[in-house]
Amino acid sequence: MAHLSRRRFLKIAGFSAGAAAIAGGGTRTLQAMATRGPAGETRTVPTSCDLCFWKCNAIAHVRDGRLWKITGNPADPLSRGRLCPRGTGGIGAHFDPSRLHAPLIRRQARGEEVWAEVTWDEALGYVADRMQKIKATYGPEAVALFAHGIGGAFLKHTLKAYGGVNIAAPSFAQCRGPRDVGFELTFGEGIGSPERTDIANARCLVLIGSHLGENMHNTQVQEFAEAIANGASIIVADPRFSIAASKARHYLPVKPGTDLALLLAWMNVLVTEGLYDKAYVEQFGFGFENFAAEIATRTPEWAYPETGIPPELIRETAREMARHRPATLVHPGRHTTWYGDDAQRARAIALLNALLGSWGRKGGFYYPSSMDVPGYPYPAYPKSERGKVDNPEHKFPFASEAITTGIREATISGKPYPIKGWLVYATNLVQALPAQEETIKAIQNLDLMVVVDVVPSEIAGWADVVLPETVYLERYDDLNVELFRDPFVALRQPVVPPPGDQKPNWWIARELAVKLGLGAYYPWKDIEEYLDHRLKAAGHSLAELKQVGIVKGAKPPRYFDEGVATEFATPSGKIEFYSSQLAAAGFDPVPRYTRPVEGPPGSFRLLYGRAPVHTFSRTQTNPILQDAMSENEVWVNASVGARMGLRSGDYVTLRNQDGVVSNRVKARVTEAIRPDCVFMVHGFGHTARGLRGAYGRGASDSQLITRYVTDPLMGGTGTNVNFVTIEAGA
Amino acid sequence: MARFGMVIDTRKCVGCMDCVIACKTENDVPDGHCRDWIGQRLQGTMPDLRLTITSERCNHCDRPPCVTCCPTGASHVHDFGKVVLVDHDKCIGCKACLAACPYDARFVHPDGYADKCTFCIHRVEKGLAPACVSVCPTHSMYFGDLDDPDSEVSRLIASRRHFVLKPDAGTQPRIFYLE
Known part of the structure; x- marks a missing residue:
């Protein structure tokens, strides 16, 4: 980054430095000035971070027209005024020397990364033309969209208007999906993002492979530090001595792949020693007797050879959890796609929490809420008769979101129907999906491959058309109507202009829709009109949000004892220790442990x-x-x-x-x-x-x-x- | 007059480097250099391990060898808060201070002068905390006047077990790490 150097600044701007010296009252202050940044004109703009999906709200600082730094917005319950290191370094996204500057169309074989720069009109005309041809031959469902993050909202809208139905993100089947499904099966609700974990109030925090402090999901890490400061007892099971493990009272170096055995043994101790929350289980639980019978043999002695964790340590940590219940939080993790039996492991975590009575209780899992901000009144989308391709015949009966790798498989096999176009937004599928060969094989079957990105990522390398997007500091996005402990609505707005011919996703999506003859789906002329319309419907305005960045809603009750209804959206209406719907589908109604397959010797x-x-x-x-x-x-x-x-x-x-x-x-x-x-x-x-x-x-x-x-x-x-x-x- | 110092709670610190990155943007620290950094010391054997994480920078020592060795007087103790600073115009880039500092806290800026942490004195003068302290997501960093017995830093040092880096160097460093 070519900044004006401080030494040169002093030579050029001797007058202002001198003036500061007089104001400061002495030559020593002048010398101190020599160590400072130039005192230029500074303005601040509230916006929201996009370095990860947490979407912390931030204040960008611009000095002499140049982006200088970005800090947390003190009004924001996510960042609480402090960004994580990625957020603090977020201005680097604007200065990134690798950025894409103009639309590109492929000139050699896919994956060769040889393109020609074209105009936006040409690039989007090409995409629209190919999309119309695919629609004519294979139907609109044959174009799929992979989109990660809030920026994908408008492309989703365009694809749905076009008649597309196959929309997925790796955040489900390659990340938090098993966790959400395991909790949905048990409590009738998932964990969500940001997680509904009440870490700040936990008296005992149990982390299973979850490495808070290395994963910097901001609010969670801040609350983790708070819990440490409050003297919470921390238990960490991880094959690696993580940063979190270094903060733990008990560190359990569990053998990889055996976490479920450890969880069953913990539950065995709680039940056999009568340490679980009997009143809670009695009142809210379903199928406890079946569950207790199933885990009766899962003793710490049984788990020891599986996990490598000594029985005494399993007992001691189970008792520790019981001592602090219901403020004992067994963290459900986030990236939980580990061994293929992950939803059952997540269910075991849910059940352990249920035994401790932590769901709906302070220091456990709170009930989040969101503000009522109506969506924009668009025309209805065309209806599809064919359904989605990612999960044919509900092969995966408990998938609650679309499966990326299911769309990939359909693209390879052409079944249940061919997929001929991929639109990829802000997700590097080559690195995000397992088995890169399969991703590349699928891409070879496409008639159209479009990537919207800010840098020439691996997935962009396989595209026919690469569309360069502005980074978050240069664009508006859709409103963030957050489902969280403290509900709020927040704005991302441009801070500085883009350095080249990059365009925001809303503009790209809108122009593409117009070229597809779908202009009726974009009745607003620009995004400011759209945002203002939505905000006014919620009793606010864009002008207000541009000033403050974030508006908070009323604080609703978060725990059962604050008035949250004790209702569970499961088939039994209760917390399901025994799952009849799992049994009916041919799965273990109570989680069972399978020993992980070992690798070749010496590996x-x-x-x-x-x-x-x-x-x-x-x-x-x-x-x-x-x-x-x-x-x-x-x-x-x-x-x-x-x-x-x-x-x-x-x-x-x-x-x-x-x-x-x-x-x-x-x-x-x-x-x-x-x-x-x-x-x-x-x-x-x-x-x-x-x-x-x-x-x-x-x-x-x-x-x-x-x-x-x-x-x-x-x-x-x-x-x-x-x-x-x-x-x-x- | 004040005597500024820092207290860092190693129990809460996760070593995320937010302090390092905030310093870089706040102070336009050139690429490839940093004024603060993270130290990690792992002791023991699996599973009985102990990790000590230290957010490190210039210790603004009470007995600063970088000041006494400076041939031009560029390195000096400033009246405001007894902060150790470098006058860029007096610095000839001789690197004597780099060699004298037991904490390796200094580097030569591409513009030719010795550079290091200033305790963000430009912010402190305005009543703000140093950038690293202000961003720390774990709230593990504290800044204040060590000569004021009622300051937060003084109270923390008085009430909690703590250590400093390289006490044997005799520099009397002013960054204290809570155990």
Whole structure:
């Protein structure tokens, strides 16, 4: 970033520095001035962050017309005035040297990353023309949309107006889906995002693989620190000694893939020792007797050889949870697609919480609410007779959202009907979906592949048309009407103009609709009119939101004892310890443990997770975040390292069970991981050549995830089932 | 006059680097350099491990070797808060201070002068906390006057077990880490 240097500033702006010295009353102040940034004209703009899906509300600071910094909006219940490191480094998205500047149309084979720059008219005309041809031959359902985040709202609208029905995001089947399904089956409701976890008030917090502090979901991390300060008892089960584990009273280095055995044993202790919340279970529970009979044999002694956790420690931690109930929160996690039986593991977490009486109670799970902000009154969408392709004949009976990998499969097989067009918005499917080969195979079957992105990501490399979007600091998005502890409506608005010919998603979606002859679905002339219309319908206005960024609603009751109705949207109307609908569908009505499949001898299970300064595979070219972390490491247990003669900082490659070899990656030889697994931060090892400073840096876990196990309940793709060997001297 | 110092609660700190990034944007720290950073020290063997995370920067020492070794007087103790600062125009970039600092807190700015943490004195003068303190999502950082026994930093130091970095260096650092 080419800033005016401070030294030059002093020479050019000697007058203002001198004036400050007089005001400050002495030459020593002048010398202090020499260490400060230039005192330019500063203005602030409230907006919302887009570095991750948390959507914290923020204040952008612009100095002398240039984006300077971004801080949390003190009025925001998500950020509580403080952004996470990604949010703080968010201005780097605007300055990113890898940014796409103009629309591109492919000139060579897909994946070659050779394009020609074209005008927006040409690019969108091309897309509309192909979409009309697909519609004529295969029907409108043959165009699918993958969209992640609030920015996808208008493209969804355009696709639905066109007649599209196949819309999915990796956030379900590659992330939080199993968790939400497990809780829906038990309590009749999912966890949502932001999670309805009352961490701040928890007296005991149990984390199973959830690495708060490395995953920086802002409010959760802030509340985690609050819980620590309040002396909450923290229990962490993780094969890796995570940051969260370092804060724990009890750390359980559980063998990968055996979490469900640990959960069953904890529940066994609570039931056999009579430590569970009997009144709560009596009042709200369904099928407890069947459940208790099922887990009667799941003793800590039974779990010990599975999990590697000594029986005394299992008992001690179960008693610790009981001691603090109902303010004991067993965190449901977020990225939970691990082993293919994940919805049942999530259900076991839900049941453990039910035994502790934490659902609907302070320090457990609160009831969120949202403000009433009506949607825009659009014309009705055309109806489809054919249904969606992602989950034919409800193969996955408890999937509550569309399955990305189901659309991919239909694109490969042409069944139940062909998919011929993909629109991809803000999700790098090459890194987000398991088995990259399948993604590429699906793309080869397409007549049209369109990617809307801000940088030339791997998925953009496979596109026919790449549409460069403005970053969040340069655009409006739809309103964030948040479902949260404190309901609010918040605005994202442009802070600075884009540096090139990038366009906001709402403009792209609207222009595409017009070219498709669907202009009637966009009765508003620009997004300001749209936003003002929605806000006025809720008793506010765009002018107001532009000033304050966020407006909060009334605080509703959050817990049962504050008046929340004790109603459960399950078939029995109760908390289902025994699930008749699971039994009817041929699944275990009470979760059962299956021993995980071991890898080849001498191999290590590949685990992956987050770092606090990056999101997915989308922030590695942000110059500020790249400066903070430019490549990932592979964590290798110290004894393994000693055996192999490896030292931290040595480069190695990883070879998976199918012979796929990673890019070279630095070893982190440490006591902080079990010897039977290795760990990497996801999102590195980029293969797209245009990603400056990120291309070829570190290794990609996604590349090594050639296998996955599909969750039979909901279609999630369990990906912790790959094994690698370590090859030194890379 | 005040004597500024910092207290950092290592129990709450998760080492997320928000402090590092906030400093970079607030102070336009050039790419490839930083004025603050995260230290991690892991002790023990699996599963009996202990991790100490330290958000580190210039300690604004009471006995600053960087000041006594400076041949031009560029490195100095400022009257306001006894903060250790560098006068860029006096600095000749000789790097004596880089060698003298036991905390490796300094670097040579691409413009040729020794650069480091200023405790965001430009913010403190306006009544604001340093940028790193103001953004910390875990609220693990505190800033204030060590000479005022009623300040939050003084009360925390008086009431909680704490340590400083490299006490043997004899520099009397003014960043205190709560255990």
